[in-house]
Amino acid sequence: MIKTAKWLLMLSTFSRFFSKTKQASVCLIGEVNTGKSTLANRISNDFTGSDMSAVSTIAHETRDIVKLEHVNFNSEGKKLDLTLVDTPGIATAIDYKEFVGQGIPEDQAMQRAKEATAGIIKAIKFLEEVDIAVVMMDATKTPFDQVSLTLMGTLEMNKKKKSLWLTRLIFPVQSLNSSRAPSRSTKSFRSQL
Amino acid sequence: MTIPGYSIDFIPASRLNSLSDNEIVDFVFERIDNEHVLILESPLTPQLRLELTTRGLLRFSADFIGIKMQFITIRTEISGIFRGKSKDSTLLVIAPGNAEIDHSEDGDVSVKFPVSESVEA
Numbered sequence: 333m334i335k336t337a338k339w340l341l342m343l344s345t346f347s348r349f350f351s352k353t354k355q356a357s358v359c360l361i362g363e364v365n366t367g368k369s370t371l372a373n374r375i376s377n378d379f380t381g382s383d384m385s386a387v388s389t390i391a392h393e394t395r396d397i398v399k400l401e402h403v404n405f406n407s408e409g410k411k412l413d414l415t416l417v418d419t420p421g422i423a424t425a426i427d428y429k430e431f432v433g434q435g436i437p438e439d440q441a442m443q444r445a446k447e448a449t450a451g452i453i454k455a456i457k458f459l460e461e462v463d464i465a466v467v468m469m470d471a472t473k474t475p476f477d478q479v480s481l482t483l484m485g486t487l488e489m490n491k492k493k494k495s496l497w498l499t500r501l502i503f504p505v506q507s508l509n510s511s512r513a514p515s516r517s518t519k520s521f522r523s524q525l
Numbered sequence: 526m527t528i529p530g531y532s533i534d535f536i537p538a539s540r541l542n543s544l545s546d547n548e549i550v551d552f553v554f555e556r557i558d559n560e561h562v563l564i565l566e567s568p569l570t571p572q573l574r575l576e577l578t579t580r581g582l583l584r585f586s587a588d589f590i591g592i593k594m595q596f597i598t599i600r601t602e603i604s605g606i607f608r609g610k611s612k613d614s615t616l617l618v619i620a621p622g623n624a625e626i627d628h629s630e631d632g633d634v635s636v637k638f639p640v641s642e643s644v645e646a
Contacts (some may be wrong), residue, residue, distance in 0.1 A: 424578045425591030425622025442587065449591075451584040456579065474628060477595050481579045485571025 357415040362468030363479040364391040364421030371468070372418040376400050385418045390434050392448035394420050397458055417462060420451035422479045432508060459486050531560045531638065538567040550576050554584075557592055557621055562636050568596060568617040577619070591622035597634050 367524040369385035376384040385398050403414040426448050431441035460463055467483055469475055527541065534556060541549050556563055569577075574594065581592040594617050603610045618626050618636065625637045 423591070424581060425593055426564065426582075426585065427590050427623065428587070445590075446585060451587040453579050453582055474595075479573075479595065481574050481594055485575045488571045489575070 354362075354411060355413045355415070356463040357417060357461070358464045359417040359419060359459065359462040359468060360466050360468060361419045361459065361483065362422060363470060363473075363477075364423055365389070366421070366468040366470050367422065368468050369418055371414060372398070374401070374418060375403065380401050384416070390431065390436070392421060392426065392431075392444060393450075394418060395444070395447040395451040396420065397451070397454060417458070419455035419458065420448060422452055422455060422482060423448075424479070424482060454485055456482065459483075460490050462501050530539075531562060533562045533636070534562065535564045536566065538565075539571075540566070541567055546570075546573055546576065549573060551599060553577060553592075553619055554580065557619065558589075560621065562621075562624065563617075565617040565621040566617050567620065574617075583621070589622070593620045593624050593626055594618065595623055595626040597628050599632070603635055 360372055364369055369387045372385055373383040373387065376382065380400070384400050387393060397420070398418040400416040400418075403416050405412045405414060414423050426445045428438075428441040428445035431444055432438050465483075465487055469480070469486075496503065539555075541552070544552060549569070553563060554577075556570055568574075577592060577594065581589075585591060597616050598619055599614045599616065600611050601614065602608075618634065619634055620626055621638075623639055627633075627635045629639065
């Protein structure tokens with residue numbers, strides 16, 4: 333897991349890009365179970381003392397956008413007022429039977445899947461509004477899968493619309509739930525960034 | 526190649542060039558609904574891939590859980606005066622949501638379905 337100090341250093345670096353900007357929104361987005369909510373909670377705990385989102389090993393625990401406003405950073409005399417946004421895990425197909433297999437009753441599993449699909453569409457559209465997208469990836473899986481495709485496409489389109497505003501950070505992390513080593517394609521992808 | 530229940534269609538770029546974006550999306554879903562796996566010579570635009578993703582999620586039901594998409598890259602050796610160099614071509618695989626598309630580090634691509642229905646290419 334990324335230490336808060338590293339996170340602060342990273343955002344401090346970003347703040348230089350916002351020399352005339354007092355506010356910015358940072359959106360944590362990526363595939364299911366890549367640690368978005370875990371990271372959001374770590375930051376939220378440091379600033380507010382409480383969690384932002386529930387965390388679960390069952391996929392699609394976060395099914396709506398969660399915002400944490402007024403995360404304030406000071407760097408070199410400049411202030412940055414951040415809004416941190418945690419989003420549902422992105423997928424292009426949701427198999428409710430997987431939830432059933434993890435012990436959720438069928439009707440609740442179906443409901444969870446419906447809420448998850450609605451949340452994903454909302455999250456993808458929400459990318460148009462954010463200033464920085466932190467894309468969380470599972471380094472043990474190929475980065476050239478559907479979720480990467482969807483996110484890259486969305487970010488590319490938004491870049492055209494808000495070329496001065498949208499800063500992309502692609503941030504591969506190893507899944508918190510996996511002890512496997514990063515895949516070769518992920519290493520290659522990371523070296524290309 | 527046809528396997529009981531599923532078929533794999535290779536769609537050349539020229540087939541889609543004459544279609545509008547909406548027609549391409551309709552074309553893909555019509556094939557997916559009929560249990561086809563598509564291999565597109567053209568990887569489509571980001572907008573179209575996004576449209577396919579959102580349209581698929583909006584249609585979510587017990588019988589339709591979305592679609593799967595994955596890029597596959599094929600390296601071909603160039604002959605003639607540029608002999609010795611290689612060229613990468615990117616294809617896009619689109620399959621029903623219950624499929625598992627696996628692109629191994631060795632370059633092999635397999636599309637697998639639950640139960641006994643499986644296709645390997």
